Amino acid sequence: MVQRRAKIVATIGPASASEKTLARLIRAGVNVVRLNQSHGTREEHRRLIRLVREVAEEAGRSVGVMVDLMGPRHRLDHFEGARVLREGDVVGLGASAEADLPLDRDMVRHVEPGEQILIDDGRVQLEVRSKDEERIEAEVIIGGAVSSRKGVNLPDSRLPFRISEKDLSDIRMAVEEDADFLAASYVGTPADVVHVREASREAGRPLQIIAKLERRRALDHLDEIVLESDGVMVARGDLGVEIPLHQVPVVQKRIIESGWRHARPVIVATQMLESMIEHPRPTRAESSDVANAVFDGADAMMLSGESAAGRYPLEAVQTMHRIITESERYNLSKHTSQPVGFHTMEVGPYDIEPPHRPGTLEIPETVSAAAILSARHLTAQGIVVLSQGGFTARQVACRRPSTPVFAFTRESRSMRELQLVWGVHSVKMDQEVYHHDEVVAMVDRQLLAGSLALPGDTIVLLMGDPIQDRPPTNLMRIHRVRA
Incomplete structure (x- = not known):
């Protein structure tokens, strides 16, 4: 009989892209493979989708393929060297040559005084003091070294959602290769999900859309986004930058409950077994993290770097399978029925x-x-x-x-x-x-x-x-x- 109820999503990358390793991962219990469009070439992803289909058929398994779109990821523009920002400094950001940190003009237009600018996964925090059409003046709240092309989060800003030419090309590739899911990054409203679905339809077929919940703004429209999507992902990486970290566990539970209420699957992702990138065993906290996602009622748990670039991709899948199975066994042991009339x-x-x-x-x-x-x-x-x-x-x-x-x-x-x-x-x-x-x-x-x-x-x-x-x-x- 079927043993495990919660599913496993594994990201495929250099550590797992060979036919032999893919076959081992699928036999170990991977249900869905994820292809991260932020890495690798389109032709590499085409080859991987075809290889997954071949290996799954040989193993007699049904395996889904998720194409994870890069989305409107915001970064500092290119500059030479690194710049050290100290607490209390006032720095200029913008598209002009005089700016201390180069930033896209469109981002400058949508940031307002009093809003936060978070750089490099929140390691550096700025607060906007003033702005004009070309330039932002911001005070350094938490300092640190900043280098070219570091990621920028604007948790307080209402940035428009746009589908880039790269994303459109990746959507066409996903449709042509008969992928099953598109993971839409940085959605903030249900309309963003509709735009991705329409782009998929125009490419030839509306794939199932998994909305990645990683922006603070998305939480204000949680139920509407869940209803508009075919499933959602608790993308705890950027989410943990946009909201205080102590709120992430509670928000995870809110998202899972919303998916449960509306019959949409929920994937919990990011750093689930992160230490297994380098080590054959997870930490105690990581084991508890996977178990708690099971207890929260998640439909699936996702491996990222652990299976894509780690030294132990097979062991990571096997470990996640064992933790889920043991947690579900405990859940079942706690289940009882109390008679109430008939x-x-x-x-x-x-x-x-x-x-x-x-x-x-x-x-x-x-x-x-x-x-x-x-x-x-x-x-x-x-x-x-x-x-x-x-x-x-x-x-x-x-x-x-x-x-x-x-x-x-x-x-x-x-x-x-x-x-x-x-x-x-x-x-x-x-x-x-x-x-x-x-x-x-x-x-x-x-x-x-x-x-x-x-x-x-x-x-x-x-x-x-x-x-x-x-x-x-x-x-x-x-x-x-x-x-």
Whole structure:
């Protein structure tokens, strides 16, 4: 039976780009590979996508591919040498030759007095005192050495979201190579997500959009961004620069709850097992960080430099798998039911109703909730969802069923997209089905062939009726597997 519920996203880079290493990572449990467009060439990424497809097929696995766009990343312009800024100094920033630090004119236009300028991941902090069309005067609050092309964060400013020519080219490449997800960097409003989706549609196909939440402004529009996206990422690197670090753990929980409430998968990312870039074992704090993401209810955890450039990419995946599995085992041990009349009240992290959201439940959501309750009462061995695009599977998963979930679909793309969704094991249907009896016979045969069930096991089936019309899910059937 399926063991791990939370999924693993691994960034592919120089340390993991060989066919041999990729195969080992996939066998170790990687569900989605991430290609960071800030590094490497477009042709290298094309080659990697094709290689992932080949290796996954040979391993008999469904593996998603996420193309992570560079986005509107802001940096100081080029200058020679390094400049040391001391607390209390007043420095000029702008596009003119007289500026102490060269900065793009567009950034100058959108910064206002009183706002912060953070340089080099927040190591240097400035506060704007005055500005004109060409130049900013800012006081150094926290000093340090600054060199050319260092990153700049403007947490208080309302910078416009623009899709660069590089991002447009990367989107076209992702569509041409049939990638599954686009990770949109530095989104601040739901409109930013719409712009990326439209760019993907214009390139040939709207890929699933994962909104990276790394700007303070995005937190003001959290629910709207989650609803507009197909999933979100807690991108704790830049987020930890834009907001105080002590707020990051609480914000992580807020984001996960929003994803849970709206049935959107949430990825927790950045420095999860950072020390494994150089060492074969993580720190105790890193192990606890992964476990706490499991306890928070995240759908997936992401490895960045650990798998892309580290010395121990395979060990990092294996370690993350073990931590997640052990944490989920503990979660399950804490789960109990208390009788309340005919029904039971669930106490613990499984078989739960998401927090209240506006509006009434639709039929697929209601049937999904009923399936989880029925599976729990009957101690069923599986919930089987016949799925086209994965909507019902997500509705089931957001209730965190203690019963394993199997999503049967004819679409290879849907199988890959579901690799980000908590607890869902996707199964490729080996035939078209048009009647209930055909569905039951196919499900029995494939569950038994895949060692996913035993004869006599109880399963709960969800499907749309009439089947040949492919309607949304509206039917639940309880069945015992027959050999």
